[in-house]
Amino acid sequence: MKEWYGYSKTLAEETVWRFAKENRIDLVVVIPGNVIGPILQPTLNYSVGVIVDLINGKNPSNSFYYRYMDVRDVSLAHIKAFEVPSASGRYILADPDKTMKDIQKFLHELFPDLCRVDKDAENEVSEMACKVCVDKLKSLGIVFTPIKESLKDNVVSLKEMCILI
Template sequence: MSEVVAQYHKLSQPPPHIIQKKKKMMTGEGKVVCVTGASGYIASWIVKLLLLRGYTVRATVRNPLDTKKTKHLLELEGASERLKLFKADLMEEGSFDEAIQGCDGVFHTASPVLFNVTDPQTELIDPAVNGTLNVLKTCAKTSSVKRVVLTSSTASTGTTDPNVVVDETIYNDSSLCLYMKEWYAYSKIVAEEAAVKFAKENGIDLVVMNPGNVIGPVLQPILNYSVGVIVDLMNGKFPVYSFYYRFVDVRDVSLAHIKAFEVPSASGRYILVDPDVTMKDIHKLLHELFPELCSVNKDGENELSEAAYKVCVDKFKSLGIEFTPIKDSLNDTIVSLKEMSLLI
């Protein structure tokens, strides 16, 4: 076994603060949950941790027969006994009925992550809003569902004032995003608003998770957007609006989703970001950890010199989760990308 492969095998396991004694890990024994968009980056880790905690998981994907996108799920520990794949389409009403029937809870992660679109209504807004409502409509008529955990984004909690401390009471301005043609942010805002409204009107216990830019080891064989940001930084490319980027480990985000389902008092929104890490910190650490892989772009570095806005994560910490050190997150990200041949 090569050193890289050995490292990847080690990091593809949850970090020490997530691993518990086996007896305590089986908190989901006897419970059935559904994870939508299960082949995605965050969702794959949610499925992994759910299986480790003893849950039976019903995972929806667009095509269960597409082994390129589902093989990593079927190879997870516990998958052969407690994981079943279901075909579902965000735009097809009733498409999630079979997967959700009899479930105790639902983790709705499925939503497009696109930043260059030609038809934002069709490519982003409709799947985000209508897809979320389709899932919630099924939950509303499924009496066994006790709680729904929705994956939103800090794109719906944005701020333009570096002096404002962002917490769960802060909401992004959808009309401004519409005017600025920030379609992804707009889709997340209106989808979250529609979900909260529908849940309130239909008596659904809904908890919303708002992660920032998620990094950490990848399980899926395709490079996703948030980890792609790290690859771009290594290649000397700096994302637009780097001032707004805040980071968090995918394993922490996934555990937070599960805790939001398990902890009876969990409610409302949860901002999931490391409050002390900015894009400039990430750039500096990448060059310290992997200097041989990083390009130098002195002109672009000036774009990272601004101070980022402040974030309050007291509510996140109330779930009993510790942040994975960002240095570990970055190291694990790059090692997994090497093993998956996703460094481009």
């Protein structure tokens, strides 16, 4: 499977770093994982689509590699990266402690009547293969919205917009 979206993001970041260096621009890059929380748009984006799939009892391919971040935290990180004078380099925004198994568990706890159980045992979500260090991000003063709160707000907004019934 070719991951063109991820590849294009990598190429774009490499290009902007090269441009910044050549033009002596102080660049700060904010790189979020999958973004969840309350939605504004009336359609599904990729990140929220994964949550909907999980609610519907499907495990999207490669979903055990996903890390999530609340949209409000992503917005704040962009503001802090601009306003905090010491901000520099790359900031990875992803919950370092929650796996997809945790996400599934939280969804079932929060919305037991809504969430369907995946009947395909072969699709069981495995644990994360890597750890994410967010110390640099926290140095900007970011305090993560608890992922369970983000999931709750995400699903509630999906219901309000009639994307989930």
